Structures are given as C-alpha cells and as structure tokens.
Amino acid sequence: MAALTAWKLDTADGADKLLAVLKQTENEQILKIQDGAIVRWDDGKKKPKTEQLVGLVGAGALGGAFWGMLFGLIFFVPLLGLAIGAAMGALSGKFADYGIDDKFIDDVKTQVTPGTSALFLLTESTAPDRVIDAVKAAGLEPSLIASNLTKDQEASLRNDFGDE
Numbered sequence: 001m002a003a004l005t006a007w008k009l010d011t012a013d014g015a016d017k018l019l020a021v022l023k024q025t026e027n028e029q030i031l032k033i034q035d036g037a038i039v040r041w042d043d044g045k046k047k048p049k050t051e052q053l054v055g056l057v058g059a060g061a062l063g064g065a066f067w068g069m070l071f072g073l074i075f076f077v078p079l080l081g082l083a084i085g086a087a088m089g090a091l092s093g094k095f096a097d098y099g100i101d102d103k104f105i106d107d108v109k110t111q112v113t114p115g116t117s118a119l120f121l122l123t124e125s126t127a128p129d130r131v132i133d134a135v136k137a138a139g140l141e142p143s144l145i146a147s148n149l150t151k152d153q154e155a156s157l158r159n160d161f162g163d164e
Contacts, residue, residue, distance in 0.1 A: 002034060006104070007119045007142040008111045012042045014140065015117035019053070021138045022121070022131070030130045036121040037067040039075075043115045048075055067120070074108050104146040111145055118145065 009015050015038045025031040033053070041048035050071045112118045119142070125131055135142065 005147040006145040008145050009117050012040050015119040025131050025134050030127045032124045034122040039118040041114050107145050
C-alpha cells in the first residue's frame, strides 16, 4: 500500500539530505519512491522554492499538476475574490478525497517557514524499521507533518522518530 507523507526539516537543505538517504534505501530495495516533491524555503525569502522529483516514473506517480495545485493551495493562494475562493474550496475538497484535508494544509503552512524545508513523498516500504534506522544513522531528525497512513502506522512513525 502506498503512503503519502510530508516531512519537515529544520534547515533549508534538510529535505535534500533526507531524500539522499531515502534514495539509498530505495537502492537497497527497502523503500520504493513512486513520486515526490521538495519545498525549500531559504531565510529571507518571501516564498519557498518547490521542485517535483524527476525521473520517478511509475504506476503510482502523481504528476506535476498534482504537486503544482497542492503547493499553490498551500503557499501561493492569492485573495482575488470569491471566484478564486470558490475554486480553492473545490480544490481543497478534492484533495480531501486523497487524505489531504484542511488540517494537512494548515499544518504545512504553519510548520514550513523560512529556514526550513519539507519532503513530500508517495512511497511503499517493505521494511519501515530499516528506513527509520537509515534516517537516524544519517543524523537527520525529520518531523512528520502529515500522512494518509492509518492512525497506528502514523503513531508508530511519530514514536520512532521521537516526534510528539
């Protein structure tokens, strides 16, 4: 089963470091990255930079339109009147179908701020404990912002990474 997760790191390049570790676990066939995107927000910048992970072609790939709409909804929503508001409301409702609800949107807005980064992934894992061990061995401490995992799976991830 694939999981969509969003991980926040406390540096603007932290998501890149996390991705490098996860790609190594993918090479070891512990994790399969189906799609993803990175948000990097350098200190002093008004907006973050977003980038879809390229070269990840698979049956589960979400595509650039998905990431563009999601990040537009989270970071670049202009207040241009009711028509835009209604469109954003409809878009937000559609994302809720995929487990991306208003709480997810608000959590990302609150936590991904200047000087931080985030890694959004659609993944499958055959050995989640080994993935967690690899991330910890690299000295990274990502915080799980949100996921569409079951409550037990999400609680386990938060527990394993020491997130409260």
